[in-house]
Amino acid sequence: MKESLGVYDYWPYQERPRIQWPNGAKVAFWVAPNIECYELDPPANPQRKAWPQPSPALPGYTIRDYGNRVGHHRQMALLDKYGIRGSVSLSVALCDHHPEIIQLCAERNWELFSHGIYNTRYTYGLSEEQERDMIRDSIESIYRHSGQKCAGYLAPALSHSEHTLDLFAEVGSELFGDEAGIYTCDLFHDDQPTPVRVRSGKRFISMPYSLEMNDTIVYAVNKVEPRHYCTMLKRHFDRLYEEGQESGTVMCIPTHNYQVSCPHRLKAFEEALEYITGHSDVWVTTGREIAEHYLQHDYDAALADIANKNGSVQ
Numbered sequence: 001m002k003e004s005l006g007v008y009d010y011w012p013y014q015e016r017p018r019i020q021w022p023n024g025a026k027v028a029f030w031v032a033p034n035i036e037c038y039e040l041d042p043p044a045n046p047q048r049k050a051w052p053q054p055s056p057a058l059p060g061y062t063i064r065d066y067g068n069r070v071g072h073h074r075q076m077a078l079l080d081k082y083g084i085r086g087s088v089s090l091s092v093a094l095c096d097h098h099p100e101i102i103q104l105c106a107e108r109n110w111e112l113f114s115h116g117i118y119n120t121r122y123t124y125g126l127s128e129e130q131e132r133d134m135i136r137d138s139i140e141s142i143y144r145h146s147g148q149k150c151a152g153y154l155a156p157a158l159s160h161s162e163h164t165l166d167l168f169a170e171v172g173s174e175l176f177g178d179e180a181g182i183y184t185c186d187l188f189h190d191d192q193p194t195p196v197r198v199r200s201g202k203r204f205i206s207m208p209y210s211l212e213m214n215d216t217i218v219y220a221v222n223k224v225e226p227r228h229y230c231t232m233l234k235r236h237f238d239r240l241y242e243e244g245q246e247s248g249t250v251m252c253i254p255t256h257n258y259q260v261s262c263p264h265r266l267k268a269f270e271e272a273l274e275y276i277t278g279h280s281d282v283w284v285t286t287g288r289e290i291a292e293h294y295l296q297h298d299y300d301a302a303l304a305d306i307a308n309k310n311g312s313v314q
Contacts, residue, residue, distance in 0.1 A: 116156025
């Protein structure tokens, strides 16, 4: 396998061209609620089982249903309180299953970006044409239900192929030109946006989306207590804020409405949001707005610096 999938070069964090966020902000801060749609008995995928139990897998399925029935509304009210517009990593089947949630997002001018169709249908095993059709379906569905031209992509259940980034960039261009298909959240290699090569040559970037701060990784994988998650979020922010004095950084909190919005966990999340948004020199924004600003103001300088440091032509 090619190192780094061949889509980005080694580019040390130090001595890069300075990123300047709007109004001199040190950190661009965004929250990415994963609003997902799961199937109780999805089509079998030989590469990966959807549930650890035989069907019906009620524990996993119903807690995720809780997220869309209860948790989403709880989290949305909290983000409203702190003036945060969510950038929704959306299982687009939700547009048909729960259009009322899409309407609530639209009323708040939240961003919707693609997280595939169902989070129980994976990229693994798909042909390139099948994956292209899935990506096209997701972009078209978001536009049909919200009028938004989908800017970002996070592969369903983080399932990926070697063509995923190429296909998302290409389908976005085919449908909406440079207004769609401009960033991925599937590369976890940096704390700043970075250029990514796609085969069409389109201007395309990786958006920092932290697995370390992802509430499912924190709670379900690493078994962290809510009070410690709050401390983690504050410390993560403090480091990025300090480094942001030299060049703008990005902090993302990826959430799931069946994790962070459980009653015993929500207060810790709120305390972290209050702390972060209490800093005046933080740009509270969306994934699309970060991507568009970077592409306009920083992308070309980044490409030139990468080429210079690697002795190559981008």
